[in-house]
Amino acid sequence: MSLHDDAVLVLKGYEGEYEGQDGLRGLYLDHLSAHPDAMWKSCAAGHLTASALVIDPERGRVLLTLHKKLGMWLQMGGHCEPDDDTLEGAALREALEESGILGLRPLAGGPVQLDRHAIPAPCHWHLDVQYAALAPAGAIERISEESLDLRWFSYEEAARVADGSVVRLVERTRAALEGRNTP
DSSP: OOHHHHHHHHHHHOOOOSTTHHHHHHHHHHHHHHOTTTTSTTOTTOEEEEEEEEEETTTTEEEEEEETTTOSEEOEEEEOOTTOOSHHHHHHHHHHHHHOOTTOEEOTTSOSEEEEEEOOTTOOEEEEEEEEEEOOTTOOOOOOTTEEEEEEEEHHHHHHHBOHHHHHHHHHHHHHHHTOOOO
């Protein structure tokens, strides 16, 4: 199965319980249908990306990266690569590359949320499929070349430094961990 096929299956199975998520799911599926190259950075109409919020629920914190190009505190993530077999695998690969943390485990249940955001030309959109990754006990992070900084934030601190998309991702990840829904 190709990464494109995996993305279609993941999105068809994504329940999108939060406001606007079902519409984004439909937009992503339409984009995949219209663009055979929708998984790759070369797709100028926009492309799918994969990201993962690294979370340490035992200590009530998340690991965020200060993105080098954007100057914003974000979850780990980026472009899919030809060796990626699944979206979840791409998200975990990105989380490992950007955090240096070995032994990350995906939060069960698939993507936590979808987020579509504009990026500068020549491409116009990132259609991000956002997962959560559980950090093992005693995890030690290591900054990568892609970051200006890498830091653990309490849930409350993350809400003060990150944008709305990351704040929603943190809230929805916490809700998924607790087995409940949140806006």
